[in-house]
Amino acid sequence: MATDSWALAVDEQEAAVKSISNLQIKEEKVKPDTNGVIKTSVTTEKTDEEEKEDRAAQSLLNKLIRSNLVDNTNQVEVLQRDPKSPLYSVKSFEELRLKPQLLQGVYAMGFNRPSKIQENALPMMLAEPPQNLIAQSQSGTGKTAAFVLAMLSRVEPAERYPQCLCLSPTYELALQTGKVIEQMGKFHPELKLAYAVRGNKLERGQKISEHIVIGTPGTVLDWCSKLKFIDPKKIKVFVLDEADVMIATQGHQDQSIRIQRMLPRNCQMLLFSATFEDSVWKFAQKVVPDPNIIKLKREEETLDTIKQYYVLCNNRDEKFQALCNLYGAITIAQAMIFCHTRKTASWLAAELSKEGHQVALLSGEMMVEQRAAVIERFREGKEKVLVTTNVCARGIDVEQVSVVINFDLPVDKDGNPDNETYLHRIGRTGRFGKRGLAVNMVDSKHSMNILNRIQEHFNKKIERLDTDDLDEIEKIAN
Numbered sequence: 001m002a003t004d005s006w007a008l009a010v011d012e013q014e015a016a017v018k019s020i021s022n023l024q025i026k027e028e029k030v031k032p033d034t035n036g037v038i039k040t041s042v043t044t045e046k047t048d049e050e051e052k053e054d055r056a057a058q059s060l061l062n063k064l065i066r067s068n069l070v071d072n073t074n075q076v077e078v079l080q081r082d083p084k085s086p087l088y089s090v091k092s093f094e095e096l097r098l099k100p101q102l103l104q105g106v107y108a109m110g111f112n113r114p115s116k117i118q119e120n121a122l123p124m125m126l127a128e129p130p131q132n133l134i135a136q137s138q139s140g141t142g143k144t145a146a147f148v149l150a151m152l153s154r155v156e157p158a159e160r161y162p163q164c165l166c167l168s169p170t171y172e173l174a175l176q177t178g179k180v181i182e183q184m185g186k187f188h189p190e191l192k193l194a195y196a197v198r199g200n201k202l203e204r205g206q207k208i209s210e211h212i213v214i215g216t217p218g219t220v221l222d223w224c225s226k227l228k229f230i231d232p233k234k235i236k237v238f239v240l241d242e243a244d245v246m247i248a249t250q251g252h253q254d255q256s257i258r259i260q261r262m263l264p265r266n267c268q269m270l271l272f273s274a275t276f277e278d279s280v281w282k283f284a285q286k287v288v289p290d291p292n293i294i295k296l297k298r299e300e301e302t303l304d305t306i307k308q309y310y311v312l313c314n315n316r317d318e319k320f321q322a323l324c325n326l327y328g329a330i331t332i333a334q335a336m337i338f339c340h341t342r343k344t345a346s347w348l349a350a351e352l353s354k355e356g357h358q359v360a361l362l363s364g365e366m367m368v369e370q371r372a373a374v375i376e377r378f379r380e381g382k383e384k385v386l387v388t389t390n391v392c393a394r395g396i397d398v399e400q401v402s403v404v405i406n407f408d409l410p411v412d413k414d415g416n417p418d419n420e421t422y423l424h425r426i427g428r429t430g431r432f433g434k435r436g437l438a439v440n441m442v443d444s445k446h447s448m449n450i451l452n453r454i455q456e457h458f459n460k461k462i463e464r465l466d467t468d469d470l471d472e473i474e475k476i477a478n
């Protein structure tokens, strides 16, 4: 590439560079309330540390907005520690021979049959003698419900000391899991739960009588060692939830390993993760000896049913103008507009509002509860257009979105095309086969180059669109 186009690229990607420079830059920004009303406030650019925090926030967000299982038709991959032992899978909760109160709890939660991952994971987790398990499947596939059921099944209510220990990456995530334990154990009122989280102060010398302890690694470690509130030698089930989020937080990995070392050899160890990068796998092997392994692949996304276009502009203002031209057509359906940084997203949402367009902004600096409320309104169709960044929208499946606008093309931190994110933003799982429209805003030679590389990568033509041709746009959007 010629030097001048690199210079252009540098200009263009200035925001990207900022976001990886680990500098906090104060600036005036706009921020919507939960109804998408935009107000002015001061905020900061994103840093690497925030990016890590985002994983926990994203995970919490997923839990808050999800009320159902994510359907998945992919095959489950099972690797048994002892390949000769028979592989059991169940199609009903009855087959698991649960305690009657637990079965009642499961049905009261509205579960009729085990989810795909539960079909295999539950018989393994409930087997005698207990077996260790490492399980990976995307968020919303029923992992939490599975290990909660395993913990509740193994608890002896008459024994008044902690028997199950569950580690969560954050206080908020621990509370969410706690809620599931309470719901599922509803018909077992004598079962008690304690939260080992910062701020939950107990008197020194005290022993905990609750059967299940759920908490963050630092506090659990203190409770097991320094403060001796828990006798780790009596733990029968150890669960490490959200392992991928866990290892993204400084110190959590070591603390988890130290806790695991205090547990008896026959303690059942279970580890769950939504993703399975190498780092997660290495960590999993350290904390779960002799594991069975279950993996459920994500549903494949394709671009087959998506019409892809690009709009040629000279700068950001022209991109904005082109977007305004498109606006009428895209609001017939529901649309998501992706920007590279929080700053651009906030600017764009404010500018569109000034033009009298109703838009919602989903941004990383909003509280998770606020974000959940914005997504909920969008899902209900109260909001037609959602402006967001990639990090913020990661993992959100909004089935009804039929138009995706890439106000900025997805690039990685080196400025190369981020094909995976492109597919994730606009792709659809073949099973739903829904049609969609994607419009990419291109404003320089460099972004044209990125677009061409994306086109080559997927071997799918991205056609040019003239935003003055409203008839054409409306035809496409419908």
Ligand SMILES: Nc1ncnc2c1ncn2[C@@H]1O[C@H](COP(=O)(O)OP(=O)(O)OP(=O)(O)O)[C@@H](O)[C@H]1O
Pocket: 059, 062, 063, 066, 067, 068, 069, 070, 109, 110, 111, 112, 113, 114, 115, 118, 137, 138, 139, 140, 141, 142, 143, 144, 145, 146, 274
């Ligand atoms: N067998 C089931 N039948 C119906 N619904 C279920 C079943 N198992 C779990 N659910 C529900 O599906 C949703 C997702 O389940 P769960 O939270 O266990 O998934 P997860 O894989 O742990 O997700 P995350 O990684 O986000 O924690 C929850 O609302 C849960 O109540």
